[in-house]
Amino acid sequence: MTVTDTPLLNKSLADIATQVAGSTRVFRHYKLDFCCGGHLSLQDALNAKGLDAEPVLAELESLADVEPETDWAGSSRSELIDHIYNRYHLTHRQQLPELLKMARRVEAVHGNKPDCPVGLAEHLGHMSHELEGHMQKEEQILFPMLRNGLVQQAAGPIHVMQNEHDDHGEALQRLMDLTNDMTPPTGACNTWRALYAGLEALRHDLMEHIHLENNVLFKVA
Incomplete structure (x- = not known):
């Protein structure tokens, strides 16, 4: 073949x-x-x-x-929602404030260097605001509807969430552009390296988060 x-x-x-x-x-x-x-x-x-x-x-x-991962497609909506909330919503709320602090520090100390990601802190602040609003809408509106079996009524909110996921995807691409694909320059300080490692973890988690919603939870719904 x-x-x-x-x-x-x-x-x-x-x-x-x-x-x-x-x-x-x-x-x-x-x-x-x-x-x-x-x-x-x-x-x-x-x-x-x-x-x-x-x-x-x-x-x-x-x-x-490879040992199979959890088959979320075979789980109940409530189980999957609990996993998304505990693994991703709570994690993002811990990640972003710390990343924002490090980004501000790196820009303040190294802003005159050509490889400094100037504008990263502002972008992370915008991402944090948008993602928090998105998660609150899921927690307060969409997730309760799905838990209660209101699948048809959830079609509108799901469409809104999918559109916002596209926005989050564009925001992740902007992160990559600002950070040279999250590659710290030679001689970068520990904070700079920790910042990029944290951004890579955020990217990983947010992509998995969106994947589980778009391709599993919303498909089941």
Whole structure:
């Protein structure tokens, strides 16, 4: 079978992410957007990035023996909502204030250096504000509706949340642009390095968060 004949290439990133344990790590490595861009087939996503399919497929196929992750698609809506709230909503509320403090410090101390991410603190402040409003709408409106089985009535709020997820995806891309793909320059101080490591963790968590909502919770709904 040739690479172009591989069925995996015709599957959407969202389907692979939900069906192949460990695949989201591979997608993040190659900067393939499986949350907001999850509707794209693997082939189309690779083409858009100009990536060779062979190494990506090799990594995905090597995951066959990886221990399966929790099958959230087989869980109840309430179980999945509890997981999203405890694992992601609470985590984001811890991450962003600390990242904002570090970004302000880095810009204050190193603002005259060409590699300094000037504007990062302002962007993180905007992200924090938007994400907090988004999570509150989920917690106060959407999640209670889904817990109570009001699936049809939830269609409107779900559409709003999906649109906001697209905005969060654009905000993550802006983070990448501001930080040279979250790569600290040679000789960066410990705070600068810790900031970028924290931003990478935020990116990982927010992508997983959006993926679980767009591709699992909202599909079940």
